[in-house]
Amino acid sequence: MAFSFLTHLECSRTGERFAADEVSGTSPAGAPLLARYDLDRVRETVQPQDIATREATLWRYHEVLPVHSPEHIVSLGEGMTPLLPVPGYGKRAGVPRLLMKDEGLVPTGSFKARGAAVGVSRAAELGVRGVAMPTNGNAGAAWALYAARAGMGALIAMPADAPAITMKECQAAGAELYRVDGLIGDAGKLVGAAVAGREGYQEVSTLKEPYRLEGKKTMGYEIVEQLGWRVPDVILYPTGGGVGIIGIYKALREMQELGWISGKLPRLVAVQAEGCAPIVEAFRRGAKESEPCPDAHTVAFGITVPKALGDFLVLDAVYATEGTAVSVTDDELLAAQRTLASLDGAFICPEGAACFAALGPLRESGWLAGDEEVVVLNTGAGIKYPETMTVDAPLLAKTDAIPAVLRAG
Ligand SMILES: *Cc1c(COP(=O)(O)O)cnc(C)c1O
Numbered sequence: 001m002a003f004s005f006l007t008h009l010e011c012s013r014t015g016e017r018f019a020a021d022e023v024s025g026t027s028p029a030g031a032p033l034l035a036r037y038d039l040d041r042v043r044e045t046v047q048p049q050d051i052a053t054r055e056a057t058l059w060r061y062h063e064v065l066p067v068h069s070p071e072h073i074v075s076l077g078e079g080m081t082p083l084l085p086v087p088g089y090g091k092r093a094g095v096p097r098l099l100m101k102d103e104g105l106v107p108t109g110s111f112k113a114r115g116a117a118v119g120v121s122r123a124a125e126l127g128v129r130g131v132a133m134p135t136n137g138n139a140g141a142a143w144a145l146y147a148a149r150a151g152m153g154a155l156i157a158m159p160a161d162a163p164a165i166t167m168k169e170c171q172a173a174g175a176e177l178y179r180v181d182g183l184i185g186d187a188g189k190l191v192g193a194a195v196a197g198r199e200g201y202q203e204v205s206t207l208k209e210p211y212r213l214e215g216k217k218t219m220g221y222e223i224v225e226q227l228g229w230r231v232p233d234v235i236l237y238p239t240g241g242g243v244g245i246i247g248i249y250k251a252l253r254e255m256q257e258l259g260w261i262s263g264k265l266p267r268l269v270a271v272q273a274e275g276c277a278p279i280v281e282a283f284r285r286g287a288k289e290s291e292p293c294p295d296a297h298t299v300a301f302g303i304t305v306p307k308a309l310g311d312f313l314v315l316d317a318v319y320a321t322e323g324t325a326v327s328v329t330d331d332e333l334l335a336a337q338r339t340l341a342s343l344d345g346a347f348i349c350p351e352g353a354a355c356f357a358a359l360g361p362l363r364e365s366g367w368l369a370g371d372e373e374v375v376v377l378n379t380g381a382g383i384k385y386p387e388t389m390t391v392d393a394p395l396l397a398k399t400d401a402i403p404a405v406l407r408a409g
Pocket residue numbers: 110111112138139206238239240241242243244245302303349351352379380
């Protein structure tokens with residue numbers, strides 16, 4: 001029996017079909033390629049209840065993932081993260097049925113590991129010797145570590161002001177790491193030039209190869225499985241390049257076609273930071289594509305993407321599900337990060353916190369009803385962003401006398 005039911009790749013703009021059995025970038029139209037599967041055969045082969053007994057990683061959905069032979073799987077145990085109730089924050093925001101999918105628990109501390117696991121595994125299967133990418137940080141760290149596990153080279157270029165922790169992860173993994181005096185686009189140009197001259201290297205920038213998306217779509221499968229094969233009313237996602245939200249939408253459509261879910265799809269919400277909100281701007285205009293955001297800046301570096309290659313796919317997912325797109329300020333998302341930790345004990349990343357910050361306004365405007373079941377994606381661990389929290393605890397002198405401040409408490 002087949003392990004994967006991958007059949008071909010499809011241009012996300014023209015629908016044109018391409019073979020999936022060689023290393024692929026974007027389509028001739030310059031658009032992302034989408035992996036397609038023989039879903040009729042998947043439906044005949046596997047039922048949702050069969051999946052329940054499989055190992056607790058994203059590979060439990062292997063029929064709808066692109067890796068044909070299990071020996072090519074490069075895994076650090078990624079996937080099946082908890083779908084946690086967050087009653088404290090939910091009550092405060094007026095959405096008591098609030099759940100958080102916590103991706104802070106995956107290897108490398110961000111959900112980028114899902115894309116890296118599937119992307120690197122498929123690249124290994126196709127004979128790729130090294131992967132290369134520009135990154136704002138988390139993706140580079142994840143791909144460097146998974147490439148190391150696969151025995152593959154990794155060439156990573158980051159803006160010089162990307163978070164030091166992600167550079168350290170690349171360095172620890174033995175990747176070829178470069179700091180670029182510029183933005184991610186500048187890093188991208190250098191990587192493109194480097195790959196052109198290197199035998200066996202593949203450029204794996206966001207949506208420039210088809211399989212990272214397949215790894216990220218498993219968040220959608222997991223949410224549905226963890227809810228007992230049904231969908232929530234709303235899903236909020238911190239959107240940068242948009243791979244996660246495009247992936248969740250792709251997963252929902254596949255599950256519809258498989259007959260694994262029925263009824264109305266969840267309304268998908270793209271959340272961005274005000275300092276970089278091209279998708280939100282486009283949504284407000286009712287546009288199908290975004291305009292590049294000038295001077296992009298936010299503490300939520302994972303969503304600092306001025307112009308996403310897949311912007312039209314994000315907007316399509318939002319429009320098709322009657323979702324929306326909203327932005328919040330850095331102050332609002334940092335406040336939400338603290339509130340969530342203090343009410344529910346979860347220290348999450350600023351990107352995830354942006355989604356929590358968006359709940360209040362969505363509830364106040366009436367877009368979100370108080371009885372709805374809402375899932376927020378937390379895409380990474382708060383401990384990967386030590387600089388977002390300054391320590392303001394009182395400093396005590398060494399003394400035998402009890403300081404006044406302690407007596408007061
Ligand atoms: C990359 C990243 C995002 C945005 O991911 P996309 O799916 O490309 O929009 C969100 N949060 C964190 C922590 C990230 O690293």
